[in-house]
Amino acid sequence: MAKNVKGYRYIEKKFPIAEINRICVSERIALKPIYMMHRIFARRIGSVFRTIILGALKDDSVNIMEEFYKSHRTDPDTNDITILDPMCGGGTTLIEGSRLGAKVIGFEINPIPWFITKCEMSIIEVNKLIETYKNLEITIGRKIKEMYKTKCPHCGEEGEIIYVFWIKKVKCPNCNKEIQLFKDYIVTYDKKEENFYLVCPRCLDVFHTTSLKEETTCPTCGNVFNPKNGVVVKNNITCPYCSHKFRLINVLKKQDEPLDAIPYAIDGFCHNCERRFIKKFDENDWKILKKVEDTFEENKSKLLFPKDEIPDGYNTNQMKKHNYKYWYQMFNKRQLLALSLLLEEIKKIEPKEVRDIFLLTFSETLRANNMFCYYDKRWAKQITPLFSRKDFAPVNFPLEQNVWGGKYGRGSFRQVFERVLKGKEFNLKPYERLYTNKGTKRIYLDEKIGEKEWAVYCMDAQDLDKIVKDKVDLVITDPPYFDSINYSEVYEFFYVWLKLALDYECFKNPSAINQNEAIVNEIQNKDKEHFKKILTNIFRKSANVLKDNGMFIFTFHDFSKEAWVDMLEIVKKAGLSVKKIHFYHGENVSAGHFGGQKSVFDGIWVCKKEKIEKVSISVEESIDLVWKEIDHLIDEIKKSKYFKLDENDIKIFVYGKCVEIYEKYNISISLNEFIEVALNKKAIENALNNVKKPKKVLITDFI
Numbered sequence: 001m002a003k004n005v006k007g008y009r010y011i012e013k014k015f016p017i018a019e020i021n022r023i024c025v026s027e028r029i030a031l032k033p034i035y036m037m038h039r040i041f042a043r044r045i046g047s048v049f050r051t052i053i054l055g056a057l058k059d060d061s062v063n064i065m066e067e068f069y070k071s072h073r074t075d076p077d078t079n080d081i082t083i084l085d086p087m088c089g090g091g092t093t094l095i096e097g098s099r100l101g102a103k104v105i106g107f108e109i110n111p112i113p114w115f116i117t118k119c120e121m122s123i124i125e126v127n128k129l130i131e132t133y134k135n136l137e138i139t140i141g142r143k144i145k146e147m148y149k150t151k152c153p154h155c156g157e158e159g160e161i162i163y164v165f166w167i168k169k170v171k172c173p174n175c176n177k178e179i180q181l182f183k184d185y186i187v188t189y190d191k192k193e194e195n196f197y198l199v200c201p202r203c204l205d206v207f208h209t210t211s212l213k214e215e216t217t218c219p220t221c222g223n224v225f226n227p228k229n230g231v232v233v234k235n236n237i238t239c240p241y242c243s244h245k246f247r248l249i250n251v252l253k254k255q256d257e258p259l260d261a262i263p264y265a266i267d268g269f270c271h272n273c274e275r276r277f278i279k280k281f282d283e284n285d286w287k288i289l290k291k292v293e294d295t296f297e298e299n300k301s302k303l304l305f306p307k308d309e310i311p312d313g314y315n316t317n318q319m320k321k322h323n324y325k326y327w328y329q330m331f332n333k334r335q336l337l338a339l340s341l342l343l344e345e346i347k348k349i350e351p352k353e354v355r356d357i358f359l360l361t362f363s364e365t366l367r368a369n370n371m372f373c374y375y376d377k378r379w380a381k382q383i384t385p386l387f388s389r390k391d392f393a394p395v396n397f398p399l400e401q402n403v404w405g406g407k408y409g410r411g412s413f414r415q416v417f418e419r420v421l422k423g424k425e426f427n428l429k430p431y432e433r434l435y436t437n438k439g440t441k442r443i444y445l446d447e448k449i450g451e452k453e454w455a456v457y458c459m460d461a462q463d464l465d466k467i468v469k470d471k472v473d474l475v476i477t478d479p480p481y482f483d484s485i486n487y488s489e490v491y492e493f494f495y496v497w498l499k500l501a502l503d504y505e506c507f508k509n510p511s512a513i514n515q516n517e518a519i520v521n522e523i524q525n526k527d528k529e530h531f532k533k534i535l536t537n538i539f540r541k542s543a544n545v546l547k548d549n550g551m552f553i554f555t556f557h558d559f560s561k562e563a564w565v566d567m568l569e570i571v572k573k574a575g576l577s578v579k580k581i582h583f584y585h586g587e588n589v590s591a592g593h594f595g596g597q598k599s600v601f602d603g604i605w606v607c608k609k610e611k612i613e614k615v616s617i618s619v620e621e622s623i624d625l626v627w628k629e630i631d632h633l634i635d636e637i638k639k640s641k642y643f644k645l646d647e648n649d650i651k652i653f654v655y656g657k658c659v660e661i662y663e664k665y666n667i668s669i670s671l672n673e674f675i676e677v678a679l680n681k682k683a684i685e686n687a688l689n690n691v692k693k694p695k696k697v698l699i700t701d702f703i
Contacts, residue, residue, distance in 0.1 A: 014064075014582075026433065032046055083102050140345040172244055357420060369401055392490070
């Protein structure tokens, strides 16, 4: 354990919530490069875990933010210690621990986050990656780019496709005529510059206008239409021919296949004109697409793409209701051909360590190169990739991207590689951001990620004692939450592709979904008791390999009172005691955990193996202590001036502080009853009144 610590460690007493909250808000807007290499669900903020580790290794007299911005590569407090993360997910604990010079060990039951973490931790020569990319561009990149050529509408020269706009179609159940499922006829626009590109609902011509009029006339066919009014309003469709109204889901129930889609517009770039353009999907574009689709059909049996069925699941059933039965149905034929050819070439790369990095790049490329993506036509003028909302929601207006990529776009293979390259550079030259009133400064630190001994195992952490034979100094983890999204189902999207190219044992199974995963999923017959049993076993096994003076720290985010009560039960069964519960700004409000009731704050549970000698106090005294802790917490949050607290946030604080006080004292009622008593509406109102009106959060406040 830390060699110079006498008495309490920093995190047993305090946590720099104001300073860390300020960093969290900014870091969620722009993650550090190593965390941008591949999409990880419920990604934890690196700065928070750096602070947690330092707080667990330094005594309570230090200035923790000074330590935060120091290099610890040769620090005796952080070197030669061992940190275990039994549910390491995307590897945040391992990355931050490795930076500080610790030996890190991780376990992850799902092959996808395991593979991502392995690639994050690996030190790879950057020049070798660049050389390999250039070779790939010659062998397959040029061929893929040929599939995405188009003619510039201004000069007639060859240009490159950035995006292709598609629209799904359905037959009216009343008149049997084909309807394109436009919710409006605006392709893209910029109100400030009075630029609007519209598509005619009759002839599908695309044209420019400087204003939106309720009666707009197509310059090609003379059709008069309102560009703001399409045929679809919240999945309710009105036939433009017979005015029959019907719901899309009712039509889908009567057919077996997903809806067909047709291309109608292109967002492209001309190198000759050096300008971006919007144009109709014309006859020449149809010829190129037809040639590509014919090539796909001729070679379909030999191409490398997943033929697996989509399993039933809480998330996957969302698209199965739209008749998606196989994973490949999420892609069009041009995407499947391009991705298959690219994967074949990547499989040939040597050595294996370099090949893995390019397979990671390929995997992340899948997110923005499928027919579940759509166009952000108002602001960014770019693609919104799959899983931006952590689900499999089909869209009626899919957006296809140039798979290899060109000058513009988001999430093409070229752009993902550039992102991965920055991640690997970060391994050897990490930094922290220092925020001041004058702006942001990068503080580069003499630290390296993956330099010291590390290991990450793709296996059930209930068996970690078969691997971990020596005692560890710290257990730091972010377990799944009781009501969290079923990420194993969404990771399956990547797994079915990667298993075609990876020969690791964990990629030899038909599916990444594991019966021993700690989740609640009714469709997989995994209830809350299943979740508690597995989590208890993992906590117990982890505590068993923890040194007697070690610390067990985990982050937790759940809006359910019952979940906090259950979590304490799990902690106690593992032989641990709660010393402190801190809070920090953990989730974006829109992150998708809690339905309509949300709080952005995560709890940090600080636990030890030592038993607490409890003193008996009255319920009234204990409630006073809870609210004293909450008042202090609110005072700390107010220092940052960036957070408006609401009733849901205060409730989360009540849950956490009730657990903390309940662990310190003998109280005559159950924890569940204790929380109910503490949830006094008047006290919550008083706490909210104590919070000044916050300053509006602006990106310019942080960068």
